[in-house]
Amino acid sequence: MLLRLVYRALWWIVAPLAVVRLWWRGRFEPGYRRHIGERFGFYDAPPYTGRPLIWVHAVSVGETRAAQPLIEALLERYPSHGILLTHMTPTGRATGQSLFGDRVLRCYLPYDMVGPIRRFLKQWRPSVGVVMETEVWPNLIFTCRERGVPLVLTNARMSARSFRRAARFGDAAKPVFGGFSRVFAQSDADAERLRMLGANDVDVMGNLKFDMTPPPAQLALGARWRERFGERKVWLAASTRDGEESLVLQARAMLAAASDVGRRSLLVLVPRHPQRFDEVADMLDKVRIRYVRRSAWPDDDTPLPADVDVVLGDSMGEMAAYFAAADVAFIGGSLLPLGGQNLIEACAAGTPVVFGPHMFNFTQASENALTAGAARRVSDAGELATALAELLLDDDRRLAMRTAAMLFAKQHQGATARTVTALGRWLDAGLAAPQE
Numbered sequence: 001m002l003l004r005l006v007y008r009a010l011w012w013i014v015a016p017l018a019v020v021r022l023w024w025r026g027r028f029e030p031g032y033r034r035h036i037g038e039r040f041g042f043y044d045a046p047p048y049t050g051r052p053l054i055w056v057h058a059v060s061v062g063e064t065r066a067a068q069p070l071i072e073a074l075l076e077r078y079p080s081h082g083i084l085l086t087h088m089t090p091t092g093r094a095t096g097q098s099l100f101g102d103r104v105l106r107c108y109l110p111y112d113m114v115g116p117i118r119r120f121l122k123q124w125r126p127s128v129g130v131v132m133e134t135e136v137w138p139n140l141i142f143t144c145r146e147r148g149v150p151l152v153l154t155n156a157r158m159s160a161r162s163f164r165r166a167a168r169f170g171d172a173a174k175p176v177f178g179g180f181s182r183v184f185a186q187s188d189a190d191a192e193r194l195r196m197l198g199a200n201d202v203d204v205m206g207n208l209k210f211d212m213t214p215p216p217a218q219l220a221l222g223a224r225w226r227e228r229f230g231e232r233k234v235w236l237a238a239s240t241r242d243g244e245e246s247l248v249l250q251a252r253a254m255l256a257a258a259s260d261v262g263r264r265s266l267l268v269l270v271p272r273h274p275q276r277f278d279e280v281a282d283m284l285d286k287v288r289i290r291y292v293r294r295s296a297w298p299d300d301d302t303p304l305p306a307d308v309d310v311v312l313g314d315s316m317g318e319m320a321a322y323f324a325a326a327d328v329a330f331i332g333g334s335l336l337p338l339g340g341q342n343l344i345e346a347c348a349a350g351t352p353v354v355f356g357p358h359m360f361n362f363t364q365a366s367e368n369a370l371t372a373g374a375a376r377r378v379s380d381a382g383e384l385a386t387a388l389a390e391l392l393l394d395d396d397r398r399l400a401m402r403t404a405a406m407l408f409a410k411q412h413q414g415a416t417a418r419t420v421t422a423l424g425r426w427l428d429a430g431l432a433a434p435q436e
Helices: 002-025 036-040 061-077 090-103 114-124 138-146 160-167 170-177 188-196 216-229 244-258 260-264 274-286 319-325 344-348 360-372 381-393 395-411 415-427
Strands: 053-057 082-087 105-108 128-132 151-156 182-185 202-204 234-240 266-271 291-293 310-312 328-331 353-355 375-377
Touching: 002 036, 002 138, 036 105, 036 114, 053 061, 061 082, 061 090, 061 128, 061 151, 061 415, 082 090, 090 105, 114 138, 128 415, 138 151, 138 170, 151 188, 151 415, 160 170, 160 188, 160 360, 182 188, 182 415, 188 202, 188 360, 216 319, 234 244, 234 319, 244 260, 244 266, 244 274, 244 381, 260 381, 266 274, 266 319, 274 291, 274 310, 319 344, 328 381, 344 395, 353 381, 360 375, 360 395, 381 395
Parallel strands: 053 082, 053 128, 082 105, 128 151, 151 182, 182 202, 234 266, 234 328, 266 310, 291 310, 328 353, 353 375
Antiparallel strands: none
C-alpha cells in the first residue's frame, strides 16, 4: 500500500515534465503536440453511448500491427460491438488509422494516474480491456478492477531480464500482475515468469504476430522495387536503432571488401523511428555514401541508378514491401543490447533472417527460427558481414532459408483464433458496460 501511494505521488511530480517532453518531442514529430488532453482523460466529444465497446491498447507501431489480426477477427465475430483502439505514440495512432480507418474508434490512453484513468473509463465505458504484450501499469490495473472492467493481458511476453527487474519489487508486484482478469502468454517460459510474478489464470496462446499476413499490395510493391533495383543482390537492415547504423555501415564495408557480389550489393537501411530519418541521412552524407531516400524516389518504373549504394527507407507502413524486396534481412535492435525487433514479418514474406546476440524481447521466436533453419545469429558487425557474404553468394542456401522461413511462420499460426475464443468469456455473455 505504501509503494502504491508513493507511485501515485510520483506521477503528480512527473506529469508536468511529461507535458514538457511531449512538446519537446513535437519539434521532430508534430503528432506529440496533438491531443494532449487525452493523455489526462479529457475529450472533445461527449461520453460514448454507442454499442458495447471492446477496448484494445497497443502502445506503438509494433503492438498495433501485432493487434491487427486480433482486431480484424473481433470485428468479424462481434459486429454488434464497437472497438476502441488506444495508443501512447503518434506513430502508433497513425498506424491504427492506416490499418483500420473509421472501422474503430481511437484515442490516447491516459498516463497512469488514477484521475485520468477514471475519466477515461467514464468516457468510454468499455465492456472488456485487452492490453498488448508488456503494458503493465499499476494504476490502470487497479482502477479497472475497481470499476469492474475485465482487463486481459494479451500476447504477453516476459523476458528473463524484465522478470528480474519486476522481481525486485518482491510481493509488491503480485497484486499488480494478479490484477489482470486473465493473461494470454506467448510461450510456456513467458507464462511461468508471469505466474511467478503473481499473475492468475494464465494460458499459453502463442504469438499473435504469426497471424499477421503480409498485405498483398505491399508484397507487390516490394516486387516492383526489386525489379527496379536491377540484378545486384539486396540486403535489408530493418528497424535499426540509435548506434546500430554505424555498425551496419561497417558490415557493409567489410562485405564490399569480401567479394564482387558484396561490393555491388545494395543496402536498404530502414531506421526504427521516423524522428531519426534525417539523422541517418546526415550520417550517410558525412561518410559520402551515395544514397537515395525512399521519400524522394519516384513511384514510376524508373530503375534505381547504378551508382546508388544505399536506399534510406524513410517511409512508414511499408516494412512488408522492404522485406519483399530483399534477398536477406538483418533485424535491428539486436547488435546492441536493445532486445531486437520482430523477425516474424520477415519470415512471413519469405526473407532469410540474420540477427545479433540481443534478441531478448523475442527470445522464443528467434530460437524457434534458428531451429527451423530460417535464421542465422551473429555476434558483431564482422560476423554480420561474413553471414551476408555467404548468403548472398549461395543461391541454393538462400532459397532453402526462404522456404524454411515461410514454413516456420505458417506452422506457428493460430494464436488469434484461440485468443478470440477465450475473450468470448466476456463478449459472448453480453456483459453490459460497467457502471460508474
